[in-house]
Every structure is written in structure tokens, then in C-alpha cells.
Amino acid sequence: MVKKRWVKVLVPAYFVGLTLTGCGASAAVQSGNGAGQTSNAMASTTSNSMSSNSASASSSKSANAMSSSSMSSSSMSSNSAPSSAAGTLSIPPGASGDVLVGAAGSPPMGAGNGEFFVEEVGKLKEFTVPLARGANAFQAAIDGSKAYVPTLSGKTYVVNLNTHQVFSTFSSPTGARIANLDKADHQLIITGGKSVTAYSLPSFKQTWQLSQGGNAMAVVNGVGYLSGNMAKTTQIIDLKTGKVEGSLGVGHVEDSVYDPQEHTLWLADWTNGDMTVVDVRTNKVIATLHNQEGGGFTMSNMMGSSGGFMQLAVGPNGKHVYAASFSGNIMVYNAVNHTFEKDIPAGSGAKLSGIAIDPSGKYAYTTVENRGETVAVSLATGKIASTYPGLVSNRWFVIH
Numbered sequence: 273m274v275k276k277r278w279v280k281v282l283v284p285a286y287f288v289g290l291t292l293t294g295c296g297a298s299a300a301v302q303s304g305n306g307a308g309q310t311s312n313a314m315a316s317t318t319s320n321s322m323s324s325n326s327a328s329a330s331s332s333k334s335a336n337a338m339s340s341s342s343m344s345s346s347s348m349s350s351n352s353a354p355s356s357a358a359g360t361l362s363i364p365p366g367a368s369g370d371v372l373v374g375a376a377g378s379p380p381m382g383a384g385n386g387e388f389f390v391e392e393v394g395k396l397k398e399f400t401v402p403l404a405r406g407a408n409a410f411q412a413a414i415d416g417s418k419a420y421v422p423t424l425s426g427k428t429y430v431v432n433l434n435t436h437q438v439f440s441t442f443s444s445p446t447g448a449r450i451a452n453l454d455k456a457d458h459q460l461i462i463t464g465g466k467s468v469t470a471y472s473l474p475s476f477k478q479t480w481q482l483s484q485g486g487n488a489m490a491v492v493n494g495v496g497y498l499s500g501n502m503a504k505t506t507q508i509i510d511l512k513t514g515k516v517e518g519s520l521g522v523g524h525v526e527d528s529v530y531d532p533q534e535h536t537l538w539l540a541d542w543t544n545g546d547m548t549v550v551d552v553r554t555n556k557v558i559a560t561l562h563n564q565e566g567g568g569f570t571m572s573n574m575m576g577s578s579g580g581f582m583q584l585a586v587g588p589n590g591k592h593v594y595a596a597s598f599s600g601n602i603m604v605y606n607a608v609n610h611t612f613e614k615d616i617p618a619g620s621g622a623k624l625s626g627i628a629i630d631p632s633g634k635y636a637y638t639t640v641e642n643r644g645e646t647v648a649v650s651l652a653t654g655k656i657a658s659t660y661p662g663l664v665s666n667r668w669f670v671i672h
Contacts, residue, residue: 364648364657367630368394369672372637372646373433374626374665375409375421384408388421388429390436391663393648398663399436403429411667413451413460415473420451422462433671442476445469450487454511456494461511463489468498470514480514490528490537492552497537499525506539508555520555522548526569526581533590534607540581540595542569547581547595549610559610565599575623575642582625583667588633596624596638602649616654618647628668639664 372391378384383406390399403409408424414433422428426446429438448464459479460471466485471478484507486500496509497520504523507516526542530552537550545567549559569580579599586593586607595603600622601615618624618638626639626646635648635657641664648658 362658363394363396364630364635364650366632366634367648370394370630370635370637371433371671372628372663372668373412373414373419373671374628374668375412377625377639377641377644377664377666378408378410382408384423388412388419388431389663389665390433391646391660398660401431401436401438403438408449410449411451412669413453414669414671415453415460420460420462422449422451424449424464428462442471444471445481448485450489452489452491452496454491454494454496457512459511461489461491461496463487463498465500468496468509468514470511482509482514482516484516486525488525488528490530492530492537495552497528497539499523499528499539501526501542518555520548520550520557522550522557527584527595529584529586529593531586531590531593531607533586536607536610538584538586538593538605538607540566540584542580542582543567545579545581547605547612561605561610561612563603563612565597565601565615566595566603569598577623583627585627585629585636587629588631594627594629594636596627598623598625598641600624602627602636602638604651616649616651618649619643619656626665626668628670630670631672637668637670639666639668 370393372393374389376385376387376389386403386405386407388401388403403423409421413420417433419431419433420428421431422444424447426444427441428444430440432439444462445464445467447466448462450463452461454461458473460473462469464485468482468485469478470480486498486503488499490497494511496511498507498509501524506520506522506525508518510517522539524541524543525539528537528539530537535551535553537552539548545563545565547561547566548557551558565579566581567579569577577598579597582596584593584595591607593605593607597603600619601617603615604613606613618640623641624638625641628637634651636651637646637648639646644662644664646660646663647656650657
């Protein structure tokens with residue numbers, strides 16, 4: 273077998289301040305603010321001035337799973353990547369055009385890892401975009417060649433996905449680290465434990481702010497569905513005005529996802545394992561599916577939790593919804609019949625968080641929190657096609 277080399281390019285960030293008028297560790301606890309359990313903070317050095325160096329320096333990445341704390345912008349090991357029991361550092365067949373993007377895995381409170389990842393699957397290249405030291409990010413919003421990355425410290429970074437650089441920043445609410453796009457109203461929506469704030473695009477001018485928060489937001493044709501893993505209901509928000517128009521009696525939601533093919537919203541309760549399906553045309557619950565492994569997550573014993581929903585993702589044809597679970601399984605739901613279909617294990621003892629589906633529908637990329645890695649899993653065979661040591665995010669997205 274020919275051994276592949278993993279190239280990691282560390283890109284200097286420069287910031288152009290765009291200060292605008294616009295939750296902390298305690299806010300993260302109140303809302304849960306996601307289930308990022310990676311406790312090793314990556315130390316990243318950033319610059320507040322334009323760097324004159326291009327992203328030319330590169331080094332190979334070891335296939336041995338490195339802890340997050342061992343990685344920095346100044347040192348990386350340069351070993352070729354051997355095969356491993358879990359898989360090989362290789363290009364999954366049919367996924368060569370995939371680009372995996374996401375903020376580095378970070379704990380639910382305190383300092384984060386301060387990095388944003390761009391993994392070019394077909395080239396086996398990983399670009400690390402440094403944010404501020406200790407910046408705690410969670411869910412980015414992808415808008416063409418740009419990514420908006422809000423952080424708990426009150427700063428949102430705008431990353432160019434072609435050059436792999438931060439090209440601007442702007443002020444956002446402290447404690448907010450979840451971004452969504454409202455394409456219907458040309459807005460960026462930033463959510464935290466205590467607020468939801470809308471910014472017009474491309475000016476980043478604040479258009480409204482709601483003094484309610486949560487840890488999950490699904491945007492559906494100008495309507496926002498705001499959920500919290502500590503809240504008992506899901507709020508329905510008119511994103512043009514920022515007004516709450518109603519609510520759904522669905523709570524303790526860790527993540528939600530919209531299936532545009534079936535016009536359904538999926539809400540995952542990580543405490544009891546209920547997956548609630550809502551028809552967004554009527555805002556009526558049409559199914560509640562219970563599966564034990566989707567529940568059981570507790571903030572008091574995070575890594576010891578036997579299960580619990582993390583990120584949700586919709587397949588490219590809208591016929592399946594996938595959930596990463598702390599049970600170690602990718603849970604597959606039939607989105608047409610509203611039934612649980614099967615489990616796809618991602619390794620013994622794995623704790624899964626971030627998940628994204630390859631646009632071809634062949635693979636799921638999912639973070640294994642307790643091993644500090646991401647794996648590409650074949651949705652057809654259930655086999656691990658590739659393992660990416662040191663690559664972690666609580667909310668993955670794939671662009672192609």
C-alpha cells in the first residue's frame with residue numbers, strides 16, 4: 273500500500289476591524305451551548321496586523337492521533353501517515369472534491385482552541401486558520417467562499433475559504449458562538465445563551481436583537497426555530513422582524529436540522545432520546561421517535577454519558593437524516609417514513625459529536641471526541657474509509 277502524506281498548512285491571520293454595535297462561561301452552561309467535549313485547548317498565535325507571508329510553509333502530519341494540546345502554529349511532526357486499525361489516511365473513493373470545514377472542537381465553557389479547519393479531502397491537505405488565542409467557537413455559517421465564525425469572547429471572524437485567511441472581524445454578543453444564514457432576508461443570525469442577533473449582509477449592520485437565547489437554531493425560509501438543551505420549548509421567530517410568533521412544545525434540544533425535500537424540521541432531545549419531526553408548513557408535530565441511545569447525555573458527566581444526540585445532518589437527497597451520538601453510532605433515520613432505520617458504528621467506545629454528509633451521499637464525516645480525530649465512514653458498508661488524526665469539530669459542514 274502506498275503511504276499518503278498529510279500536509280498541514282498553518283495560515284497567518286490578519287484582521288481588519290469592523291466594530292459594530294451589537295454567553296461567557298456561565299451562558300454556555302445555562303444553554304449547554306453544544307456538546308464540545310474536547311478538553312485540550314490548542315494554543316494558536318494570531319496577529320492583529322496584515323501578514324506579508326503567504327501560506328507557503330507546510331509540514332506533514334503524523335498518523336498517530338495527536339492530542340489537541342500538542343498542536344500549535346509553530347510545531348508539527350513531519351511523518352508520513354501509515355495505515356491504522358481504524359482506517360487509513362487516504363482519499364475515500366468518490367469524495368475527492370469534498371472540503372470539510374468547521375471550528376476546532378472546544379469545551380462547553382472556558383477557553384477554546386482558537387482555530388478553524390479547512391480539510392481538502394482530495395488533496396489530503398488541512399489548512400488551519402488561527403483565530404484569537406483561546407477563542408471558543410462552535411458553529412460557523414458557510415456563505416459561498418466565506419465562513420462566519422462567532423466566538424464566546426464577542427468577536428466574529430470572517431474567513432476566506434479560498435485563501436484560508438481571516439480577512440475581517442466584527443463585534444458580536446459575548447457568549448454567542450452559533451451562526452446561521454437567513455438567505456430570505458440577506459442576514460447573518462448569531463445565537464448565544466442569552467440572545468439572538470441579526471446582521472444585514474454584506475454590511476454587518478445589526479438589524480435586530482432578541483433577548484432570548486439557546487444552543488440550536490434552524491432557519492427555514494425566513495423563519496427561525498430557536499431551541500435550547502435546557503429549555504422546555506422551541507421558539508418560532510420571524511427573522512425579518514425578530515419577533516417571536518409562536519412556539520413548539522419540544523425542549524432539551526441539542527441540535528436541529530431542516531430537510532427541504534420533505535419540508536420537515538428534526539429536533540433532537542439529548543436527555544431522553546426523542547427525535548421530534550415537525551411539518552414546517554403547518555408547524556405541527558407529525559412524529560416522535562424514541563431511541564434510547566439518542567438520550568442519556570448529562571452536563572455533569574459529559575464524557576461518561578452512555579449516549580446523547582449531538583449534531584444532525586440531512587443527506588443530499590433529503591431521504592435520510594443522520595445523528596451523531598455519544599453512543600458511538602451514527603443513527604440513521606428514514607426521512608420519508610419518519611422511522612428509525614439503523615445504526616452505523618464508528619468504532620468501539622467512540623463518542624461522536626460533529627457530523628456532515630458527503631454530497632454524493634456515500635460517506636459521513638464524524639468527530640470522535642474521545643480520540644481527537646475525525647473519521648470518514650461509508651454509509652453503504654459501515655466501514656471506516658479514512659481517519660484524520662487531530663481533526664476535530666463539534667459542527668462539521670461539507671462543501672464541494
